[in-house]
């Protein structure tokens with residue numbers, strides 16, 4: 001582990017990526033193959049399964065440090081990282097607690113999940129007491145499974161290319177896919193014949209945003225324009241009679257999209273397509289919201305498949321007849337792609353249209369109407385370009401729609417979280433309705449640290465009133481809020497809900513009086529409201545959302561929020577939806593399942609106090625009993641990932 | 655009438671009619687130390703430790719009315735006995751004690767318990783009421799021993815010599831910079847100080863001895879700088895001169911460097927955990943040593959720290975002012991957080 005701890009230390013302390021790459025190369029040179037493999041795995045997001053419950057780790061740490069739970073939680077809140085908090089709080093400074101090799105350390109951790117609590121505690125404490133703060137931090141990172149120590153993938157690839165003597169494209173290709181470090185070897189991953197892995201996708205080529213001053217130099221004839229669809233970028237790989245569907249996040253999602261597997265059955269062997277997974281009713285692309293209902297679902301009820309059918313819009317072909325054709329020009333590849341789509345009899349495969357207009361102005365006019373087609377703008381691709389890997393400038397550009405924006409006045413502020421726990425960084429904004437300011441959106445991101453500091457000190461000096469953690473402030477500061485979508489909402493006082501609002505800039509040049517009005521927002525709403533799906537009422541959509549969530553053990557807080565937001569947006573009550581549409585389910589049971597859900601979220605995730613507070617909020621909004629909810633949360637802290645039994649829940653509800 | 659009141663202008667002793675580190679202009683102010691968040695412009699009269707006065711005059715103007723009071727000497731104001739005691743925070747930093755009819759308040763200003771070798775070391779002052787800071791009032795803040803820090807700085811300097819680079823250390827001009835100068839001088843490095851640091855050095859040198867150094871200027875040859883140290887204020891991070899000194903490494907010196915997130919975001923090559931404020935253990939030790947029956951918490955993690963002190967059986971509360979508990983501006987370490 002010594003080499004690995006040193007590597008992490010170097011990566012953490014080096015501000016230049018060249019030095020980080022050097023450190024990685026040095027590590028690869030010094031380490032045995034199994035350590036190299038685990039290092040690659042950790043830096044590409046393949047971490048070992050969690051062996052010990054976080055709740056237990058927390059309690060052992062608090063015990064060692066002789067701290068009450070609340071003080072542990074406060075510390076965690078400020079540090080913002082559980083592994084680091086525990087590394088800092090354990091009051092020992094020793095040596096020799098870690099195994100000498102990274103792979104040995106991981107192998108020692110793997111069986112721990114079958115140990116009983118006492119045995120686990122003994123092992124963890126032995127390491128904690130016999131290591132220094134940084135070693136403990138790395139160990140805790142392995143232990144909690146939350147490995148978020150970053151090396152840009154680009155840099156990892158560069159380092160591996162230098163170390164292994166292969167070119168970067170080949171390395172990038174080798175790292176693709178869902179290889180498992182506990183069953184693969186370094187040799188298999190990095191040195192074996194590439195054909196052995198049938199499922200392996202190609203690295204995706206990603207684009208930067210078009211720089212406007214480039215336009216005059218670009219000859220329209222050299223460029224292919226396509227819609228930039230708002231879906232999930234994916235690859236369909238057909239080899240050896242099998243079909244694999246990959247997302248850009250290198251997740252193998254074949255089972256989630258049976259439509260695309262069916263599509264694959266109609267493709268010839270040795271074909272790889274790059275494209276966009278979208279929900280599509282046969283006539284047009286449907287809102288991204290619907291696709292969200294398909295993401296991370298294990299079960300696929302027929303109803304869901306009928307309500308959110310997916311198709312694949314093919315942008316490009318990367319392999320034909322088993323040959324890697326990425327080096328061909330786009331024009332040549334496109335001819336191949338057209339042949340492939342014509343030959344394929346599946347209705348689920350669509351060809352990305354090449355949009356041919358005469359002038360930049362024509363394109364600009366159409367781009368501004370992208371939202372009507374459910375596209376986000378255009379992709380521009382040089383016709384002579386090969387298919388590159390990673391994010392590169394020059395041959396591909398995305399020319400996205402500008403987000404919608406509005407100038408709003410800051411009226412409430414709350415403290416942030418993690419490194420911002422001491423600052424007021426969570427804001428509520430309002431627009432004018434006559435003489436009154438009506439709140440309509442919350443935003444937490446988009447300012448620089450220095451700006452957040454400045455707003456924070458404004459908040460502290462200009463607090464008008466306090467309601468719990470919320471401050472109301474003198475309405476003086478104006479911010480331009482950018483957002484991706486706007487919809488009607490009868491839950492909000494303003495009657496309006498925004499999608500992904502964030503602070504685009506601080507309008508120091510404007511006074512509060514100059515901010516926009518509710519009337520302006522309503523105009524935007526009329527222009528751009530995202531129509532609910534034509535194939536489903538919001539209510540049945542909600543019910544279906546609830547059903548899928550209930551069938552899934554792996555939901556997280558973010559997903560719960562999506563449902564909550566959806567319900568809010570359409571002014572629906574989740575509880576009503578359950579009661580109306582599922583008469584067989586008693587009211588009590590409906591609510592009970594929500595307790596179970598919240599419990600699972602809390603018990604499973606690396607959930608920090610502010611997240612659990614927002615879950616509490618969700619629960620209360622759902623009409624759950626606050627004290628029962630508190631007890632459930634306590635239970636989740638005690639039990640960790642052990643499921644909540646019905647007896648336990650009944651006891652709580654009594 | 656309480657001996658001390660928390661008013662909009664700051665901490666006030668009505669009987670003596672004097673404020674301590676006030677935020678707004680008042681007639682009489684006792685200043686614990688010359689940091690900007692304690693020593694402000696606009697007071698008719700300033701009372702402070704003699705070492706603080708040159709720095710205050712440099713910062714607030716030569717024409718301010720000052721009166722010096724040495725440690726352990728007392729003056730009386732309308733029967734209130736007032737004394738200064740070393741706070742160990744920076745050179746000249748003092749705790750103020752105010753005593754009247756068996757009630758004794760100590761306003762500690764900023765303090766730390768470690769002996770940094772340039773500030774008069776902290777002395778605990780038994781009292782009935784103790785006003786403490788809480789900049790680092792969380793158990794995650796635990797400072798390394800002085801020797802460990804020295805060792806780290808030695809190693810860093812050695813690596814600079816080896817790679818023929820300049821070391822640029824960003825440190826607050828008053829207190830931290832002099833501490834770094836002293837430790838770095840022990841490594842054998844030549845010390846170059848940036849103007850803001852050097853002006854403060856000149857003020858302090860009336861009273862304390864500082865290591866040899868040269869004021870940085872852009873005519874210095876790269877060869878002269880290589881393997882040596884430039885000390886500058888955090889505000890000059892990324893300034894134009896840093897692009898002209900050739901290959902260099904940067905370092906930050908602050909208690910916040912204890913946290914990985916702030917260390918990484920500070921965008922320096924090296925983070926030394928060196929603070930002029932007490933760490934968690936230091937705060938706890940100080941509070942216990944005063945034997946105070948009532949503790950007031952200000953400056954930092956006030957809510958958490960007062961809750962903790964209460965749980966230890968000592969009555970504590972957050973300092974409330976007319977503006978609420980957060981009127982105070984950020985202190986120098988909080989500013990470093992950016």
Ligand SMILES: [Zn+2]
Nearest residue numbers: 689743764986
């Ligand atoms: Zn200070």
Ligand SMILES: [Zn+2]
Nearest residue numbers: 691764985986
């Ligand atoms: Zn201060």
